[in-house]
Amino acid sequence: MKKFVLITSLFLAFYLVGVSQTINGPVLKKELAGKYEGEQKKGLAQGKGTATGKDSYTGDFKAGLPDGIGVYTDSVGNVFKGSFKYGLKEGKGEFTSPPSSGEKAMTGYWMDDKYMGKDRVDPYEIEQKVGSVSPRIYMTGPGNVIDITVVDPVDNSNVAANIQMIGQGNPRNDTSYNKYFFEDVKFPIEFDIRYQVRNKLGGINGSTAMADNSIRFKITKPGKWSITLKN
Numbered sequence: 128m129k130k131f132v133l134i135t136s137l138f139l140a141f142y143l144v145g146v147s148q149t150i151n152g153p154v155l156k157k158e159l160a161g162k163y164e165g166e167q168k169k170g171l172a173q174g175k176g177t178a179t180g181k182d183s184y185t186g187d188f189k190a191g192l193p194d195g196i197g198v199y200t201d202s203v204g205n206v207f208k209g210s211f212k213y214g215l216k217e218g219k220g221e222f223t224s225p226p227s228s229g230e231k232a233m234t235g236y237w238m239d240d241k242y243m244g245k246d247r248v249d250p251y252e253i254e255q256k257v258g259s260v261s262p263r264i265y266m267t268g269p270g271n272v273i274d275i276t277v278v279d280p281v282d283n284s285n286v287a288a289n290i291q292m293i294g295q296g297n298p299r300n301d302t303s304y305n306k307y308f309f310e311d312v313k314f315p316i317e318f319d320i321r322y323q324v325r326n327k328l329g330g331i332n333g334s335t336a337m338a339d340n341s342i343r344f345k346i347t348k349p350g351k352w353s354i355t356l357k358n
Contacts (some may be wrong), residue, residue: 155191156214158182158201186211213269215240219247238348250348254317258340263355270351275307275318278357281325288322288356315347324358 150156153163153172158181165176165188172178172188186197192214193199199207199216209220216222216237224230235245251264273296277288285305292298294316296309309316319341326336338358346352 152191154178154180154188156184156193159184159193209237248347250350251344251346251352253342253344255343256341258338259358260340260342260356261358262342262344263357264344264346264352266348266350266352268351269349271310271312271314271349273309273312273316273318273346273352273354275309275320275354276356277305277320277322277324278355279324280358286322286324288320291319293317293319312349314349315345317343317345318354319343320356322356 150160152170153167154160155171156178159178161178161180163172163176163178165172165178166174167176168174171191173190174188175186176188177183177185178188182199182201184193184197184199186193186199187195189195193211194213196210197208199211204225205222207216207220207222209216210218212218217239219236221232221234222242223232233242236243236247238248238250250266253262253264256262275288275290277286278284279286287302287305288307290307292309295311295313296316297311299308299310300306301308320343321339321341323337323339326338340356340358342356344354
């Protein structure tokens, strides 16, 4: 009986610890969970505010996370003044360590909380383009997945393409609908894509004219990316 009571007590203790670690807001970054003073929306930090927990942050918030311009100080005393996105350092900023560390300040650009250097690094870059292809390249959220679709301009149907991946990733293609997926991608990664689509203007005597197109682009920023190519 004593053994049962002891096991039950231990289970309850672990359960309470787990519950106490659940973050309900208004700040959703665990290092900042504690005290918050500032603007809110639907129970979450939104707008200007100051959060103090293990670390501290003063600046712009969005949906409970640092998002925009602010100053973040961690528990060691390191300070980052600059731009944030989804609670991570993203964009231009300055990182300084405590004087006792002897480290020099770093200024430049960050991406996904990582220092990229003094020069700006674009999330993606179109390196070469032939034909009238008009790419739509955008990130829908965090991850390591890329989907590619080529659209015929005449009837908006998906068409087949010759896609060469330069880098690491697992291709998973849906040949029935001419959709191309690449999972477990290691960034940066490049793609060389060649395809043919019909010309909206048509050919001689109303015949259907085909147009050759190609594009090569590089994606630097990790995430879940969607690429649509349409002429």
